[in-house]
Amino acid sequence: MQRYFVKNSQIIDNKVKLMDQDAHHISRVMRMKIGECLICCTEDGKVAKCEIQEITNDFVVAAIIKWLDEDKELPVxxxxxxxxxxxxxxxxxxxxxxxxxxxxxxxxxxxxxxxxxxxxxxxxxxxxxxxxxxxxxxxxxxxxxxxxxxxxxxxxxxxxxxxxxxxxxxxxxxxxxxxxxxxxxxxxxxxxxxxxxxxxxxxxxxxxxxxxxxxxxxxxxxxxxxxxxxxxxxxxxxxxxxxxxxxxxx
Amino acid sequence: MQRYFVKNSQIIDNKVKLMDQDAHHISRVMRMKIGECLICCTEDGKVAKCEIQEITNDFVVAAIIKWLDEDKELPVxxxxxxxxxxxxxxxxxxxxxxxxxxxxxxxxxxxxxxxxxxxxxxxxxxxxxxxxxxxxxxxxxxxxxxxxxxxxxxxxxxxxxxxxxxxxxxxxxxxxxxxxxxxxxxxxxxxxxxxxxxxxxxxxxxxxxxxxxxxxxxxxxxxxxxxxxxxxxxxxxxxxxxxxxxxxxx
CATH class of the missing domain: 3.40.1280.10 (SPOUT methyltransferase, trefoil knot domain)
Structure with a gap:
């Protein structure tokens, strides 16, 4: 599943607002639609599975549906x-x-x-x-x-x-x-x-x-x-x- | 020391004849002179320290002065x-x-x-x-x-x-x-x-x-x-x- 790094300030009320290059990548490059899922990684390394709820010319809103327990970093x-x-x-x-x-x-x-x-x-x-x-x-x-x-x-x-x-x-x-x-x-x-x-x-x-x-x-x-x-x-x-x-x- | 891979057929009477790109590299790129040393590696992985004896437009002749005991390959x-x-x-x-x-x-x-x-x-x-x-x-x-x-x-x-x-x-x-x-x-x-x-x-x-x-x-x-x-x-x-x-x- 495609993943995006987001700032904590982009997350409000369990929803992630993706903008600029990320929004462009989702709507134009990946051509994703409402209802499809993606992964968002927060600044503190938490990982959420999200579902796309809204796509405009300027931004994409995705609802967090599940926090994942991912461990992909080196231990040091x-x-x-x-x-x-x-x-x-x-x-x-x-x-x-x-x-x-x-x-x-x-x-x-x-x-x-x-x-x-x-x-x-x-x-x-x-x-x-x-x-x-x-x-x-x-x-x-x-x-x-x-x-x-x-x-x-x-x-x-x-x-x-x-x-x-x-x-x-x-x-x-x-x-x-x-x-x-x-x-x-x-x-x-x-x-x-x-x-x-x-x-x-x-x-x-x-x-x-x-x-x-x-x-x-x-x-x-x-x-x-x-x-x-x-x-x-x-x-x-x-x-x-x-x-x-x-x-x-x- | 600069090293060159040579075919066994290039070695005659303890001398190595370097040609083409290698000769060009020695005389034009590295601008080496008679008396200077280089390393030659043979097809069977043997390594010799050689001294340049002759430089022409077409080839370079280097005398083998010492076989080296080099071990640079992975063991497998x-x-x-x-x-x-x-x-x-x-x-x-x-x-x-x-x-x-x-x-x-x-x-x-x-x-x-x-x-x-x-x-x-x-x-x-x-x-x-x-x-x-x-x-x-x-x-x-x-x-x-x-x-x-x-x-x-x-x-x-x-x-x-x-x-x-x-x-x-x-x-x-x-x-x-x-x-x-x-x-x-x-x-x-x-x-x-x-x-x-x-x-x-x-x-x-x-x-x-x-x-x-x-x-x-x-x-x-x-x-x-x-x-x-x-x-x-x-x-x-x-x-x-x-x-x-x-x-x-x-």
């Missing part, structure tokens, strides 16, 4: 701290990372990031990433939309990381040296409700200085298997490993 | 049997799947595949995918290039699957129903040298009939966590889980 809050990559790779990472269950994306200016982040255009970029995250969350049947943060410097990143239960830095040089137990060691310790932040370098990788600085601040160096992954592939491997370990491994 | 042979997806998704799957360690890609015509596969253009498409696999293998420092097969029907796919140690069908309906132990159960049994084939549906998913038919032929239904993954994301999750379980999990 995972933030991907991504060294700003080139071109549209951040969009790719947000889309696929959302499908794989990330809770937050925090881009940062790494030493080897060569992308400029224009303050004015920056807000628009974040909005575009938020839209991608919302659509990917709907498509993958999640109950929460990941948070997209504006890019920060490494000092702010470290400040931000202090609230996390576990901190990992994914470093390809460690893969070359054969490090292989740190990631599974972290994932084995995770309890439901914990938070985990993973730092990933941009195209040229992290510098040895950045890695040292992160490690001085509580980050654990982890490799992701024996092969060298592209910057946009590493977060997906990481998220799949988190899901596999916490959701599927007996 | 993994084939991604991918229901033919739309547009350039197969290219994406081959590129990222190669980074993640797949040994073979076998596209198949699923009931819900809507792509036409033109016999004449088909060979060109396979060649293009082979080029993508070769470049991704070089970039990720693998020692083997994955095999790209031409698309088959489901009966041929089942015939082909008979030689594999383990067979999995990744089915999103099982994720919705909460199945979660089958994948880890298969991965726990894997021994080094085993082979594993995973069937993944196209955009619309596999039909219940296809899944039943595969299961009658020894495939095990597996879910990939609680979220619904796009067709091009599922093989990456699967490969990351195989790598994580076989290479990193203690």
């Amino acid at each position: 809050f995972v933030t991907i701290a991504q060294g700003l990559p080139k071109s549209d790779k951040l969009e790719f990472i947000v889309q696929k990372g959302t499908e794989m269950g990330a809770s937050c994306f925090l881009p940062f200016f790494a030493s080897r990031s060569i992308v400029k982040w224009d303050e004015k255009k920056g807000r628009k970029k974040v909005e575009r990433l938020e839209k991608i995250a919302k659509e990917a969350a709907e498509q993958s049947h999640r109950t929460k939309i990941p948070i997209i943060k504006e890019p920060v410097g490494i000092h702010e990143l470290i400040e931000e990381s202090k609230s996390y239960t576990y901190k990992a830095v994914l470093y390809e040089e460690d893969a070359k040296l054969g490090e292989k137990s740190n990631l599974s060691s972290i994932l084995s310790k995770l309890d439901s409700g914990d938070s985990l932040i993973a730092v990933i370098g941009p195209e040229g990788g992290l510098t040895e200085q950045e890695v040292s600085f992160l490690c001085q601040n509580g980050f654990i160096r982890c490799s992701l298997g024996k092969r060298i992954l592209r910057t946009e592939t590493a977060p997906l491997y990481f998220l799949a490993a988190v899901s596999y370990h916490t959701e599927l491994l007996g | 042979f993994v084939t991604i049997a991918q229901g033919l997806p739309k547009s350039d998704k197969l290219e994406f799957i081959v590129q990222k799947g190669t980074e993640m360690g797949a040994s073979c890609f076998l596209p198949f015509f699923a009931s819900r595949s809507i792509v036409k596969w033109d016999e004449k253009k088909g060979r060109k498409k396979v060649e293009r995918l082979e080029k993508i696999a070769k470049e991704a293998a070089e970039q990720s420092h693998r020692t083997k290039i994955p095999i790209i097969k031409e698309p088959v029907g489901i009966h041929e796919l089942i015939e082909e699957s008979k030689s594999y140690t383990y067979k999995a069908v990744l089915y999103e309906e099982d994720a919705k129903l909460g199945e979660k132990s089958n994948l880890s159960s298969i991965l726990s049994k894997l021994d080094s040298g085993d082979s594993l084939i995973a069937v993944i549906g196209p955009e619309g998913g596999l039909t219940e009939q296809e899944v039943s038919f595969l299961c009658q032929n020894g495939f095990i239904r597996c879910s990939l966590g609680k979220r619904i993954l796009r067709t091009e994301t599922a093989p990456l999750y699967f490969l990351a889980a195989v790598s994580y379980h076989t290479e990193l999990l203690g």
Whole structure:
């Protein structure tokens, strides 16, 4: 069933008022009719089955007929701290990372990031990433939309990381040296409700200085298997490993 | 160090003759000079450090100075049997799947595949995918290039699957129903040298009939966590889980 994320303010008297792109999607793209059902996810992650009662040019009203007990989120809050990559790779990472269950994306200016982040255009970029995250969350049947943060410097990143239960830095040089137990060691310790932040370098990788600085601040160096992954592939491997370990491994 | 895949016939008297795109890449793109070193990987997965001895307009000759003991491949042979997806998704799957360690890609015509596969253009498409696999293998420092097969029907796919140690069908309906132990159960049994084939549906998913038919032929239904993954994301999750379980999990 098609699902839509709605703000709590859109719910009044057990009815949801869907507007703008969502209303357009329901009436024009999906061509749904009165009496048909859809799923609405609220800001606090609750999920309701709703029946369409009214369709106008501007909005759609759907009555909540049942609250569902859905559990589609990773048991831990995972933030991907991504060294700003080139071109549209951040969009790719947000889309696929959302499908794989990330809770937050925090881009940062790494030493080897060569992308400029224009303050004015920056807000628009974040909005575009938020839209991608919302659509990917709907498509993958999640109950929460990941948070997209504006890019920060490494000092702010470290400040931000202090609230996390576990901190990992994914470093390809460690893969070359054969490090292989740190990631599974972290994932084995995770309890439901914990938070985990993973730092990933941009195209040229992290510098040895950045890695040292992160490690001085509580980050654990982890490799992701024996092969060298592209910057946009590493977060997906990481998220799949988190899901596999916490959701599927007996 | 830059690496190149060479055929055994290119090695004579402990010297490697690199031609065409590789020669162009060495002399024009990387602008390497005589005396500089590169890595050559042979067809049987052996890896040599070589020193450039001669650069002409047509070829580059490099002397083998040392055979290296590299182990960059997954301990198991993994084939991604991918229901033919739309547009350039197969290219994406081959590129990222190669980074993640797949040994073979076998596209198949699923009931819900809507792509036409033109016999004449088909060979060109396979060649293009082979080029993508070769470049991704070089970039990720693998020692083997994955095999790209031409698309088959489901009966041929089942015939082909008979030689594999383990067979999995990744089915999103099982994720919705909460199945979660089958994948880890298969991965726990894997021994080094085993082979594993995973069937993944196209955009619309596999039909219940296809899944039943595969299961009658020894495939095990597996879910990939609680979220619904796009067709091009599922093989990456699967490969990351195989790598994580076989290479990193203690």
